[in-house]
Amino acid sequence: MKVLITDEISQEGLQPLLDDPRIELEIRLGLTPEELHRIVGRFDAMITRSGTTVDAALLEHGRRLKIVARAGVGIDNVDVDAASSRGIIVVNAPYGNVNSAAEHSMALMLSLCRNVPVASASLKSGEWKRAPFTGRELKDKTLGIIGLGKVGGRVALRAKAFEMTVLACDPYISPKRAEDLGVKLVGLEEIVRYADIVSLHCPRNAETIDMINARHFDAMKDGVIIVNCARGEIVNEAAMLAALQSGKAAGAAFDVFSEEPPRSELVRQLIAHPLMVVTPHLGANTFEAQKNVAVDVSKEIVRYLDGQPLESAVNIPKFDAELMQVMQPFLSLIQQMGEFIVQLAPANPSKVTFTYNGKLARYDCSPLTVCGLAALLNRATEQEVNMVNSQLIAEQMGICVETVSSTEAESFSNLITITLATPAGRRTVAGTIFEGMPKIVKMRDFNTDFQPEEHMLVISYADKLGLIGKIGTILGEAGINIGSMNLGRRAKAGEAMVVLSVDTPVPAEVIDRLAASVDAAFIRAIHMENASCID
Template sequence: MKVIVTDEVAPEGLALLAQDPRVEMDIRLGLKKEELLAIIGDYEAIITRSGTNVDRDLLDAAKKLKMVARAGVGIDNVDVDYASARGVIVVNAPFGNTNSAAEHTMALLLAFYRNITKANASLKSGEWKRAPFTGYELKGRTAGVIGLGKVGGRVATRLKAFECEVLACDPYVAVKRAHDLGVRLVSHEEIYRNCDIITIHTPLNGETLDMIGEKEIAMMKEGVVLINAARGGIFNEQALLNALQTGKVAGAAVDVWSEEPPRTELLKELIAQQRLVVTPHLGANTFEAQINVAVDVSREILNYLDDQPLENAVNIPRFDLTLMEQMRPFLNLVKVMCDLAFQLVDDNPAKLAFGYAGAIAHYDCSPLTVCGLAAILNLVVDQEVNMVNAPLIAENMGIVVEEHKSTRADAFSNMVTLTVEGQGKRRLLSGTLFEGAPRIVRLRDYAMDFSPEGHMLLLNYIDRPGMIGRIGTILGTRDINIASMNLGRREKKGEAMVILSLDSAVPPDVVEELRNATNATFIRPLNMTSAGRSRGFTG
């Protein structure tokens, strides 16, 4: 895999890629956009930080691109939606700089409350002044944390250690998480109205852009202190400047900006404010964090090459990593079932329904569904399909995809059912795991029990004496050995279904001979080796 690195990334992390013979890595820093567009078509992965804009132009030029690896938390410099449409996986490193960002938030807050920057400048200039730099304690203050994710949660814990009362607002976290952190979940309005300190830890998106502006600041207590070490643009910078000038906001500490480096007159005026502590986007700039994020994204590239689950893909549904070992066999089961089901239909599917019954239904099964969808579409369309673009391709093809779950299961502790509909026909099969291996336990309305093998043959015919003998004789005369057989039927002398596992493939002329000899209503040779064609979970 050819990998290009376009921003400064810790060499300790890149060493993982450098020592892998499958990876050819080029470090090209400081490229102009035109220069990058001219060469990106040769690469399958790009490692960036915030200095490279992975936009439509770049993605269109990157004909071979499989992965965008953002060595950091934020992905606002990556057009994730367009990358998804092109089947490009986007990964980031959401945990590598978590601790650094949390500690920097506290450093900014303490620097403001204890006048560190002003006292430092005064003493270095030769002065010895103490009274002008009298500060305030954090103890007893009410702090509001907006965004209780990995960074916000760590900040909340540290504020608690300073004996602050901590309120938190995050519509995407459970009450239990807040309880575990010892904080109280409240609304945005309660944060604005009641907190002495407000610190924000959310991503930058359409929902959070200019989230705190004139209206929100007007609700706040007089003399509030605001902290932003998350993303530039979450605070409306004009509103923040106005509030600092009027004294509504007693002070602020800011590490991130809507434009980096800041060039506008607004940002220059804001940065010059005496009651504002500023740093040039240093939240993730610790040696430990830089190594961590580089290691994390390098490991994701290696996981992709090894066909292993990607832990930090932002545009692929993924399992809770604590469940991965339990769920991995089900990924294989779904892919095998999809391969088998596709070979039983003659037309492209119009509807796919995935059903999960038993203990598995207690968990998020969407990665299984998307994995199965990708496996089927890889057999239908010419372009490469993976878990990134499978839902969009299905939508464009007019394929309806459904998922059903039930914690009740009759005969098995876990069962997966796939229904394929198209051109007025419907094919149903159910599978489960025996000792971790896929087993098919139902085809249509026949109870079956067989392990999918490389070469198989399925027949439907009217059951009558001597039919199995005819089949065996024909196959035997053509030197095709039967490894195993599974027979299902509804009633005596009614329609029967037989699945044969064979040591070799059945040629077309033998298929026709068997059809005529048995008056088969349906006969289909099956080749299960194609299950490996889908990259499944990782893309």
């Protein structure tokens, strides 16, 4: 695997990649978009930080790209939708710089409240002044935290240690999470109304852009302080500047801006304001954080190469890590089932239904669904289909995807059933894990019991004496060895179905001869490309 690195990444953190002989690293820093477009097509994976914009145009040139890794928490510079549509996995490092970001928020808050930057500059210039730099204590102040996630939660704990009263606004966390942190969960309007200091820790998205604007500043306490170590666009910068100029805000501490580096006059004026404490997006810039995020994304690339579940993919569904050991065999099973049924079904499927019965139904089965869907669709389109883009491609193809779960089970403790509906009829296949191995246990209304193999032959016919012998004779005369045989039938002298595994592909002329010999109602040669991947 060839991996392109386009931004400064901790060399120590890249050690998992350097230690893997399968991986070839190439570091190319400071490239223009045009230069990146020319070379990205040679790589299977790409590691960036915030300095590279991974947009649709770049991804279009990355024809071999399988995974894009962002060595940091945010993914603002990666077009996740464009990556998903191309089946490219996007991973980040959501935990590696969490502590650094929280500590930087506290550093800015304390620096602003105690006038550290201006006092330092004054003393270095030869002055000895104290009165102009009288500060504020954090004790007994009300801190309003917007976004009580990984970073916001750590800021809350540190603020509590400073004996602050902490209010938090986050519609996506549970009351218990706030209770565990010792903070009061409130709405945004209460944060705005009661907080002495407002600290932001939420992602940049459609919901959060301009989350704090002129209307909110009007409702804030006089002398409020704003701390932003999240994303620049969350606070309306024009409104922030106006609040500083009017005296509504006693100060602000920003690590992030809508333009990085700043270009517009507005952002330059905001940064230059004497009541601003600013840093150039340093929240994650500690030696520890840089190593941690590099290690995290490096390990994700190795996991991808090993076919292991990814822990920090942002555009594929994933299981809780504790469940993966239980669920992993079913990913292999449903992949085999999808690849198997699509070769039996008529063309133009309009609907596919995934049904989960038994203990399996207690879990989140969405990764199983997208894995099975990818196996189904990979033979229907030239584009590579995987867990990332299978649902998008199904939608584009007009295929309805349905899932049904029930903890009730009859013959098996766990059962997965795939049903394809087409204009020419339905096809159903069901499978389970037996003694650690995938088994197909039902086809249509025939009970079966076989393990998918690379080369297979499925034949249905009217059950008559001697037909199994004829099938064996014809295959033997063609030099094709039968590895195993599974026979199912509805009743004596009724319809029968035989599933054969064979050592080599069955030529078309042999299939025609078999069909004529047994008067086959259905005959199909199956090639399972991924059968050898199952342990």
